[in-house]
Amino acid sequence: MRALISGIVTIATFVISILYFFSIRPSILKKEALGQLNFDVLRKKYSISAIIPARNEEVNIGKILTALLNQSVNVNEIIVVNDNSSDKTAKIVEHFSKLDNRVRLINLLQEPPDGWIGKSWALWNGVLHSSGDLLILFDADVEPSKEAIGVLLDKYDKYGGMISVWPYQRFERFYEHLALAANLMSVYGSKNFGFLNTKPAGVFGPVIVTSRKDYFETGGHEVIKNSVLDDFKIGQLYLKKGKNVTNFLGKDVIKFRMYPNGLGQLFEGYTKNMSSGAMTGGLWNFVISFVWMAGIYSSIFTIFDSLWRFGIYLAFTFVIYILSKPIGDYAWYDYFLYPVHFLFFLLIFVVSIFKTLFLRSVSWRGRAIRV
Numbered sequence: 001m002r003a004l005i006s007g008i009v010t011i012a013t014f015v016i017s018i019l020y021f022f023s024i025r026p027s028i029l030k031k032e033a034l035g036q037l038n039f040d041v042l043r044k045k046y047s048i049s050a051i052i053p054a055r056n057e058e059v060n061i062g063k064i065l066t067a068l069l070n071q072s073v074n075v076n077e078i079i080v081v082n083d084n085s086s087d088k089t090a091k092i093v094e095h096f097s098k099l100d101n102r103v104r105l106i107n108l109l110q111e112p113p114d115g116w117i118g119k120s121w122a123l124w125n126g127v128l129h130s131s132g133d134l135l136i137l138f139d140a141d142v143e144p145s146k147e148a149i150g151v152l153l154d155k156y157d158k159y160g161g162m163i164s165v166w167p168y169q170r171f172e173r174f175y176e177h178l179a180l181a182a183n184l185m186s187v188y189g190s191k192n193f194g195f196l197n198t199k200p201a202g203v204f205g206p207v208i209v210t211s212r213k214d215y216f217e218t219g220g221h222e223v224i225k226n227s228v229l230d231d232f233k234i235g236q237l238y239l240k241k242g243k244n245v246t247n248f249l250g251k252d253v254i255k256f257r258m259y260p261n262g263l264g265q266l267f268e269g270y271t272k273n274m275s276s277g278a279m280t281g282g283l284w285n286f287v288i289s290f291v292w293m294a295g296i297y298s299s300i301f302t303i304f305d306s307l308w309r310f311g312i313y314l315a316f317t318f319v320i321y322i323l324s325k326p327i328g329d330y331a332w333y334d335y336f337l338y339p340v341h342f343l344f345f346l347l348i349f350v351v352s353i354f355k356t357l358f359l360r361s362v363s364w365r366g367r368a369i370r371v
Helices: 002-027 031-036 039-045 061-068 089-099 118-128 148-159 174-188 212-218 230-240 263-271 283-301 307-324 332-336 338-359
Strands: 048-054 077-083 103-108 134-138 142-144 162-166 207-211 245-249 254-256 361-364 367-370
Touching: 002 174, 002 245, 002 283, 002 307, 039 148, 048 061, 048 118, 061 077, 061 089, 061 142, 077 089, 077 118, 089 103, 103 118, 118 134, 134 148, 134 212, 148 162, 148 207, 148 245, 162 230, 174 263, 174 283, 174 307, 174 338, 207 212, 207 230, 212 230, 230 245, 263 338, 283 307, 283 338, 307 332, 307 338, 332 338
Parallel strands: 048 077, 048 134, 077 103, 162 245
Antiparallel strands: 134 207, 142 254, 162 207, 361 367
């Protein structure tokens, strides 16, 4: 009986993997699509405000400002909201503002008011100080290509409502590769791509595009100000108001390097909302994700039971390879080391559950956040 159940779960995992793979293919952003765009029309149609919340982002802020100031389609204004940083974030932004008057610095020199999460507070203030009729919200670690604004405009012009992007993950150090399993779950397990032709569960936080009109009609970040799952909540807000929500993968158009400050930052970043986000796609999506993960973990814990089980392990290395190619710059050894990645993910998930259910508090960037 145990062997039968294991076999059924393994087959189900392969089937789900195939469905996952084909579900995201239409959502991968491509630079070559730019050849079909009429940039002159798009430039005249929208005035664009790019808004970047930044708390202790001296490592990243100069890179994203340089990228946004050198786009194929110009941004009208770039607002950086300094969220009470203790590093050189504000000084770097001030330097850029002297070079180009499109760059503006908003200083929030106190902690967020009671009931607000830092990022939502920063974005809300950024929108209030902006003037564009189209808002593009960027995390500071995002690395947009020269064509990124043009591609985002094209997608917004086609779909309207709210557009979001999960950037392609770029690595510089080995520990960053440990995000593999969490990255897979963020993309495939979130239901943000309308898995099995259902509505997306929410949006991705790193890049969000919306009109000023829609933002204020829905209430924006003020409505979801106390949620650690701000991206999911604001996407749900739009869906409940009957507005379209469409998500994409950044691939060659938009990338990011997550958690460049060490393994501790990576661990803290994922534990802050991993367990809270487990059910955001609904019960049915959770069951599908659970079965998929069960097959993966079954292959890990039975690798050496028999030649057949070792063959299953090798087959899953190929599955992980196929699923990870559109979402990150993973190396060949990551696929063979997928047991390490998934065991690390399990540790993250357990710690996240403990913090969420028992401590009722998580930490991020030096702040304790009640959950």
